[in-house]
Every structure is written in C-alpha cells, then in structure tokens.
Amino acid sequence: MLVINGMIWTMAGKPVEHGYVRWNEGKITEIGNMKELGSEPFESERVLDAHGGWVMPGLIDAHCHVGIAEEKWGTIGDDCNEMTTPITPHLRGLDGINPMDPAFHDAIMAGVTSLMTGPGSSNPVGGQSVFLKVQGRCVDNMIVKAPAAMKVAFGENPKVNYGNKDAMPGTRMAVAAMIREQLYQACQYQEDKSVGKLEKTDFRMECWLPVLRKKIPLKAHAHRADDILTAIRIAKEFDVRLTLDHCTEGHLIAEEILRSGFPAIVGPDLTARSKLEVQNMSFKTAGVLAKAGVKVAVMTDHPVSLIRYLPLCAGLCVKQGLPMEEGLKAITIHAAEICGVADRVGSLEVGKDADIAVFTGNPMETFTRTLATVVDGEVVYEEKL
Numbered sequence: 001m002l003v004i005n006g007m008i009w010t011m012a013g014k015p016v017e018h019g020y021v022r023w024n025e026g027k028i029t030e031i032g033n034m035k036e037l038g039s040e041p042f043e044s045e046r047v048l049d050a051h052g053g054w055v056m057p058g059l060i061d062a063h064c065h066v067g068i069a070e071e072k073w074g075t076i077g078d079d080c081n082e083m084t085t086p087i088t089p090h091l092r093g094l095d096g097i098n099p100m101d102p103a104f105h106d107a108i109m110a111g112v113t114s115l116m117t118g119p120g121s122s123n124p125v126g127g128q129s130v131f132l133k134v135q136g137r138c139v140d141n142m143i144v145k146a147p148a149a150m151k152v153a154f155g156e157n158p159k160v161n162y163g164n165k166d167a168m169p170g171t172r173m174a175v176a177a178m179i180r181e182q183l184y185q186a187c188q189y190q191e192d193k194s195v196g197k198l199e200k201t202d203f204r205m206e207c208w209l210p211v212l213r214k215k216i217p218l219k220a221h222a223h224r225a226d227d228i229l230t231a232i233r234i235a236k237e238f239d240v241r242l243t244l245d246h247c248t249e250g251h252l253i254a255e256e257i258l259r260s261g262f263p264a265i266v267g268p269d270l271t272a273r274s275k276l277e278v279q280n281m282s283f284k285t286a287g288v289l290a291k292a293g294v295k296v297a298v299m300t301d302h303p304v305s306l307i308r309y310l311p312l313c314a315g316l317c318v319k320q321g322l323p324m325e326e327g328l329k330a331i332t333i334h335a336a337e338i339c340g341v342a343d344r345v346g347s348l349e350v351g352k353d354a355d356i357a358v359f360t361g362n363p364m365e366t367f368t369r370t371l372a373t374v375v376d377g378e379v380v381y382e383e384k385l
Contacts, residue, residue: 001022001023001024001045001046001047001048001377001379002020002021002022002023002030002045002047002048003020003021003047003048003049003050003055003356003358003372003374004020004034004037004047004048004049004050005018005020005034005049005050005051005052006018006019006020006021006050006052006053006054006055006358007019007050007052007053007054007055008020008021008031008055008348009054009055009056009057009328009348010031010057010347010348010349011056011057011328011329011332011333011346011347011348012333012347012348012349016031016032016033017033018033018034018035019031019032019033019034019055020032020033020034020037021055021348021356023354023356023374023377024377025377026353026354026376026377026378027351027352027353027354027377028348028349028350028351028352028353028354029350030350031348031349031350046379048358048371048372048379048382050358050371051371053358053359053360053361053371054358054359054360054361054362054363055348055356055357055358056111056328056332056348056356056357056358056359056363057113057332057333057345057346057347057348057352057355057356057357058111058112058113058114058332058345058355058356058357058373058374058375059110059111059112059113059310059311059331059332059357059363060112060113060114060115060297060331060332060335060336060339060345060346061107061112061114061115061116061299061300061302061307061310061331061335062115062116062243062265062297062298062299062335062338062339063116063219063245063246063265063267063297063299063300063301064115064116064117064299064300064301064302064307065080065117065118065120065301065302065303066097066101066103066104066107066115066117066134066302066307067096067097067098067099067101067103067104067117067132067139068080068093068096068097068098068117068118068119069120069302069303070098070101070103071101071102071103071302071303071306072101072102077098077101079096080096080119080120081119081120081121081122081123081126082119082122082123082126082127083122083123083161085123086123086124086125086158086161086162086167086168086169086178087123087124087125087178087182088119088123088125088126088127089125089127089128089150089182089204089207089208090127090203090204090207091119091126091127091128092127092128092130092146092147093117093118093119093127093128093129093130093151094118094128094130094139094140094143094146096119097117097130097132097139099136099137099138099139099142100137103302103303103306103307104134104135106306106307106308107134107307107308107310108134108135108373108375108380108381109308109370109373109381110307110308110309110310110311110363110370111311111357111358111359111363111370111373112134112307112308112310112357112373113133113134113135113345113355113356113357113373113374113375114131114132114133114134114144114341114345114355115131115132115134115307116129116130116131116132116148116149116219116339117129117130117132118130118148118149118151118219119151120151120153120157121151121153121157121158121221122153122157122158122161123153123158123161124152124153124154124158124169124175124178124179125150125151125152125153125178125179125182126151126152126153127150127151128146128147128148128149128150128151128207129147129148129149129150129151129219130143130145130146130147130148131143131144131145131146131148131339131340131341132144133355133375133376134375135375135376135378135380144341144344144345145339145340145341147207147210147216148216148339148340148341149216149217149218149219149243149339150207150208150210150211150216150217150218150219151219151221152179152218152219152220152221152231153175153220153221153222154172154175154176154179154220154221154222154227154228154230154231155172155175155221155222155223155224155227155277156223156224156275156276156277157221158175159171159172159174159175172226172227172230176230176234179234180234180237182208183208183211183212183234183237183238183240184238185205186205186208186209186211186212187212187238189202189205189208190208190209190212211240211241212238212240214240214241216241216340217240217241217242217243217340218231218234218235218240218241218242218243219243219245220235220242220243220244220245221245221246222244222245222246222247223246223247223248223249223275223277223278224248224249224277225249225250225252225253227277228244228247228249228250228253228257229253229256231244232244232256232257232260232262235260235262236260241262242260242262243262243263243264243265243338244257244262244263244264244265245264245265245299246265246266246267246268246301247264247265247266247285247289248266248277248278248280248281248285249280249285250264250266250285250288250289250294251280251282251284251285251288251289252280254288254289254292254294255292257289257292257294258289258292258293258294263294263295263296263297263334263337263338264286264289264294264295264296264297265296265297265298265299265335265338266285266286266289266296266297266298266299266317266330267286267298267299267300267301267305267313268299268300268301268304268305268313269281269282269283269285269305269313269316269317270300270305270309270312270313270316271301271304271305282320283316283317283319283320284317284320284321285317286298286317286320286322286326286327286330287317287318287320287321287322287323287326288321290322290323290326290330291321291323295334295337295338296322296326296330296334297330297331297334297335297338297339298310298313298314298317298327298330298331298335299313300313310331311331311363311364311368312364312366314327314328314330314331314364315327315362315363315364315365315366317330318364324362324364327364328364332346332347333346333347334346353376353377354374354376354377355374355375355376356372356373356374357370357372357373357374358370358371358372358373358374359371369383370383371383
C-alpha cells in the first residue's frame with residue numbers, strides 16, 4: 001500500500017516534495033519522489049492520494065490520560081488516581097485503560113496514532129505509565145512499551161489531596177521526602193538482590209528496578225519552577241532518567257533545565273489557570289525552552305485539553321515563538337524520543353511502523369483537515385468528501 005502526491009515530512013531529514021510513502025505488513029518499505037515511482041502500476045495495492053497535502057508520521061501525545069480518565073463518564077469512568085494512599089509504584093496504568101473510550105477515535109481523526117497514558121498526579125508516586133497505539137479493542141494488543149515511565153508528582157496536587165485529609169504529605173518537603181525515601185529503599189533493594197540477600201521478592205520495589213536501570217524515566221508532574229528544580233535534584237541524586245512534564249514555569253529557569261540534560265513535555269496551555277501554581281502558564285514556554293537547547297514535546301493532558309487539539313496546541317506554541325519545524329517535532333520525533341519509542345514511531349523511515357497521517361496542509365493550522373490516518377499499516381480513518 002502507498003500514499004502518493006504529498007509533501008512528505010519525514011521528520012528525519014528534509015521534506016520530500018511531491019513524494020510517496022509505501023508500506024507492507026505494517027512497516028514502511030519505501031520513501032521517495034514521485035519521479036522515482038514512475039509509472040509503476042498500482043493495481044495490486046491500495047493507493048491513497050494526498051492531492052498535494054502533507055504526509056507526516058502519526059502524531060504523538062507524550063502525556064495524556066486517554067482511556068484511564070474517560071471523557072464521557074465522570075467519576076464512574078475515572079480510574080486515573082488512587083487517592084487512598086500516597087505511594088503506589090505498583091499500579092499499572094495499563095490495568096485502568098478502557099480502549100472503548102471515544103477519545104481514542106478523536107485522536108485518530110486528528111492524525112494522532114500513539115500516546116503515553118497512565119496515572120495522574122494526586123500521589124507523590126502514582127504508578128506506571130504505558131505507551132500505546134490508538135487503534136484496537138484489546139489494550140494488550142495496543143502496547144508499544146509497558147511500563148514506559150514511573151509517574152511522580154510534585155507541588156500542589158499531592159500536597160492538597162493528602163494535606164486536606166490531615167495525612168502526609170501536607171507540604172512540598174514531605175512530597176519530596178516520600179519520593180526520595182522510595183528511591184532510597186529501591187536502591188537498597190536492588191543492591192540486596194544483586195548479592196542474593198533478599199529473603200523474598202518485594203512487588204512494590206520490583207517496580208522501581210526499570211527506573212534505577214535507566215530503562216524508563218521518572219515522569220515528573222511539576223508546574224512551578226521550584227518543583228521543577230526539586231524533581232531535577234532528586235533525579236540527579238539517584239542518577240535516574242527524568243522527563244519534566246507540564247514544566248509550566250520552565251521558561252523562567254530555561255538555562256537550569258538545559259544544564260540538567262532532561263527533556264520537557266510542555267502543557268496543557270489550552271486551559272484555564274485553575275491553580276496557583278499555573279499562574280505563569282504561557283504558550284511561550286515551549287519556544288523559550290527549545291531556543292535554549294532543551295528537547296521539547298507538547299502535550300494535551302487529555303481530558304484537561306482534548307487530544308483532538310494536540311496539533312493546535314503545538315501551533316499556538318509556534319505562534320508564541322517555537323520555530324515551526326520544532327513545533328512539528330514536538331508532536332512527532334521529539335515526543336517519540338522523550339517517550340523512549342523512537343525506534344518504532346515518530347518519523348517516516350524505512351523499517352519503522354507504518355503510522356502515517358495525511359493532512360490537507362500544516363496540521364498546526366486551524367483550518368487544516370485530516371485526510372487519512374494509518375496505524376500499523378491499516379487505514380483507520382479516511383475523510384469522506
């Protein structure tokens with residue numbers, strides 16, 4: 001199968017004008033100019049005609065709660081936060097995801113083909129996130145990487161949730177101390193395991209081993225500048241990977257974030273300033289960080305902002321200073337790299353998954369339409385004119 005007559009934004013090099021992409025058995029097999037394709041007959045394969053539109057890798061939302069905080073069902077469909085105990089590393093977002101959530105279809109219609117979803121930010125340690133494709137009825141068959149990250153949260157959410165119950169944590173100090181204590185215990189557990197000193201396996205501590213071995217990052221909910229710096233401080237103490245999620249005041253400390261070496265997943269900015277810690281929220285954050293040299297992805301935090309507006313969120317960041325191509329990367333290859341799945345998704349390259357979005361033009365522009373969405377080589381959406 002192939003898509004023809006498009007501007008091919010591979011996100012791995014220069015765009016291919018008037019180009020084509022071919023795939024077979026769910027993997028990309030060819031990318032080139034239409035002149036290279038010549039007059040080869042297409043009778044034996046299905047052809048999508050882009051009619052001069054943009055052909056891109058499927059878009060990626062690097063931080064959302066699709067499927068686990070269902071859009072339609074309120075508290076009945078909300079399995080995002082286990083607000084009965086503050087430390088829950090053993091929770092798997094995978095076990096709370098409903099693939100029938102209509103947000104998955106909304107994602108498909110927006111050209112979004114994969115996403116990172118999982119626990120929310122009510123707990124200092126929330127559990128394991130998962131990276132999924134957006135198409136399917138069995139969540140186990142949608143997995144790209146699981147676990148993909150360990151969710152931790154700083155600042156207002158865990159502080160208010162437990163402080164209001166007269167329980168720990170009630171301060172930012174306590175939030176940091178509880179995360180630090182977990183990592184310290186996990187380090188001791190790993191050391192004891194390596195020398196055969198364990199009397200029995202600890203299910204909760206086992207969940208930290210991929211973090212300590214740098215296979216997955218801490219996915220740190222942090223809005224305020226001081227919370228961002230606390231997350232960095234703890235990650236450096238324990239020599240673990242970290243993604244700075246939300247990073248709302250990141251533009252105020254861009255040089256410090258750059259020196260940390262950690263990437264930022266910025267957003268959601270398409271929402272109200274509903275908490276004190278987001279009063280400095282601005283679409284300029286992504287651009288300030290990117291221009292400083294920080295690798296940046298843009299997220300929706302669905303359902304806080306709807307996943308269908310992911311490309312619009314990136315476009316509004318571009319409007320406020322993020323370079324245009326960096327905006328495209330923030331919802332494709334940079335998102336994939338930050339989420340640890342760039343070997344499969346995020347760019348159009350031979351051998352990668354055939355996750356492809358076809359648009360009438362730049363997807364970050366308001367009036368652009370999605371013409372087709374392809375997931376693992378299957379056309380899962382096609383505009384009917």
